[in-house]
Amino acid sequence: MTKQLTLADLAGGNSAVTSPSLTASDDPAAGAVVPTADQAKAEAALTPDEQIAKLPPADQQQIAQLAGNIDLTRDGIESSYGKDVQRATSTFADEILSETRSKDTGEAGDLLATMLTTIDEAELGGFRKIPIIGQVAVSIDKLRRRYQKVDAQIDEIITKLEKAQAKLVADIAMYNTMYDQNAQQYRSLKLTVLAGKKALADFNANQLPALEAEAAKSGDAMQAQVLKDFKSKLDRFAKRLDDLDRVSVVTLQTAPQIKIIQNADQTIVDKIDTTISTTIPVWKSQMVIALGLSNQRAALDLQNKADDVTNKLLTRNAEALHRGAVDAEKANQRSVIEIDTLEKINSELIATLRETVQIQKEGKANREAAQVKMRQIESDLKAALIDNAQQL
Template identity: 35%
Template structure:
C-alpha cells in the first residue's frame, strides 16, 4: 500500500506507547552478561527545547516494563519504514531513461536535416533540380519541425513532473531530517536512562544481593540486568535505523541532483538548442535561395554568352558565303570551258561518224554495183 508523504509527521515526537497498546507482553528471557554502556550521543544536534524533551522523556522510561522495551522507538521506526516506502514508490514510478531517449531523438531529428545535400550537375536540368532540392529541404524541415515539436512537448511535460519531484524530494529530505533527529532523541533518552539505571538501581540491587546472600535478591538484580541488556539491544536497533536515515539523506540529494540536471538539460534544449536549430534552418533556406538565384544568373549569363558566340559565328559564315556567291558570274568559266570542250568533242564525234557513214555508203554502192554486175552476167549466161 503506497504512503503519501503529506500524511507523515514533520516534527519529532517521543512516545512510550506509539501504537496505543498498553497490554503487557510475555517476559523475554534475560541475556547473559552485561555489556559496557556506550557513551551518549553528542547533544549539540539538539536545541534547548529538544534537550528538555529528552530529559523529561528519559524519566518516563521504565526498564522493568517488557512491553515498553518492545515498543520503545517503534513509532519512529514505523515512520522511517513508511518514509522509505514512499521514497521507493517515487523512484519506481519515474523513468529518466525515457527522457534521455527523447533528448537523443531531438538530436537525431536535427541531424536528419542536411542543408548542404549535393545535387547533380547539368544546365538543362538545373532549374528543375534546384526547385526539387528546395522543396526537399522544406519538406525535411517541416517533417523535422513537426517531430521535434512533439518531442519537446513531451519533454516539457516531463520537466513539470521532474520539478514536482524535486520539490517533493525537498519535502522527503526535511522529513528524513526530522526522523533522524527523532531517532537520535529516542537513543539519547534511552542511553541516559540505561546509564542511570545501571549506575544506580542495578548497582544497589547487586550490592544488596551480596550483602543479604538471599536468592530472591540475586534474582531481582539478575532480572534488572536482563532488562538493561534487552533495552541496550533495542537501542542498538534504533541506531541501525538511525544510520539508515543518515545514509538516506545523501541518496535523496543524489536523486534530486539527477532530476535537477535532467530539468536543466530539457530547459537548455527547449530555450537554446531548438531555437538555434530553427534559426539555422531559416538561414540555410535563405542561403539556398540566394545560391540558387546566383547560380541561375550565372547559368543565364553563360548561356547568353554562348548564344552570342554561336550567333556571331553563324552570321560570319553566312556573310562570307553570301559575299562569295555575289562575286561569282552567272556561269563559271570552268563550266564554259567544260561545255566548250564537250561541244568540240561532240562535233568531232559527229564528223567522224559522218565520214565513217560516207565511207560505208561508198563501199555499199560499190558492193551493190558488183552485185548488180554479177546478177546481169548471170542472166546473160542463162539466155545463151
C-alpha cells in the same frame, strides 16, 4: 523524587509507562563539521549526559522529559522502546523505494536523443548525397517541404519534453519534502536513543547498586535470580538502543541518496531548458538562412553554388553539429555520482562493518567473562548455604 526500587518491585512488575511522541523539526547534525577519526572516537566515549549537554536547550529538555517517562521495569520495554520511531523510519524508507521504482527518468533522455537524431537525419543543408554521383542540390520546394515536416516533428517532441520536464520539477519538489522528513526521522531517532541511554545510565548509577546490595544482604538464591534476570533485561535494553542507533546511521546515509536522485532530475531539467530555449531556435534560424541561400543560388551557376554556398552551409552546419555533439557528449559522459562520494560512502560502510565486528567480539568476551563470574557466584552462594545449613 524518584522512588527507590526493591527486588519485590522487580518480581511483581509495574504498570506500563508510554513515551510521548516526538515532534522533530531540525536535524541535530545540520551544520556539523565532519570529525576526524580521533574526534569521532572521543565523541563515542562521552557519557550520555555529556552528549546531551552539547545539544540545544530545547532538545535537552525533550530528552529529559522522554527519559523521565521511561520505566525500565515495564514488561517488554527492552523490545518495544522506540518502536513507533523505528516503524515510521521503515515506512519512510518504503516510500522512497516505491518512488524510485516507479520513476522513469529515461523518457526525457530518450526524447532528447530522438530530437538530435531527427535534426541530424533531416539533411536540411540544401544538398543531399547520392552514391557515385556525389552531392546534388535540393530544390527550394523540396527543401521547404522537408523543413516543414521536420519542424512539425520537433514541435511534437518539444510538447512531450515540456510534459516530462513538468513531472521532473514536481519530483524535485517531492524530494525536498522527503529530505526534510528524513532529517526529522534522524533527529527523532537520535533523541530517542539519547533518552534511553540517559535513563539506563541514571538507573545503573542510582537504583541498581541498592538492588544489588539488597540481594546480597538477603542471601536468598531466588532474590539473586530476580536480580540476574533484571540485569539481563537491562542488557537487552542497551542492545535495543544500539539497534536504534544503527537505524539512525542508515537514516543519515539516506539523505545524500535522496540528493543524488534529485540532482539527476535537475540535470535533465536543465538540459531540456537548454534544448528548448537555445538549440531549437538556433537550428530554425540556420534553416531560414539555408532557405534564403537556396533562393540566392537559383540565379547562380550550379558549380558556383556547389563551391560557395555548399562550403558555407556545410561549415556552419558542421560547426553547429560539432558544438551540439561535443556539449551533449560532455553532458552524457559526466558521472552522476562522483567517485569521491562513492569512496567516502564505501569507507564509512567498511568502518561500520569493522566496528560492528569489534563490538560483537567485545560483547562475546564480556559475556564469557560474566559466565565465569556467575558460576563462581553460584558456587560460593551454594557453599555458603550448605555451610549455613550444616551449622544449624
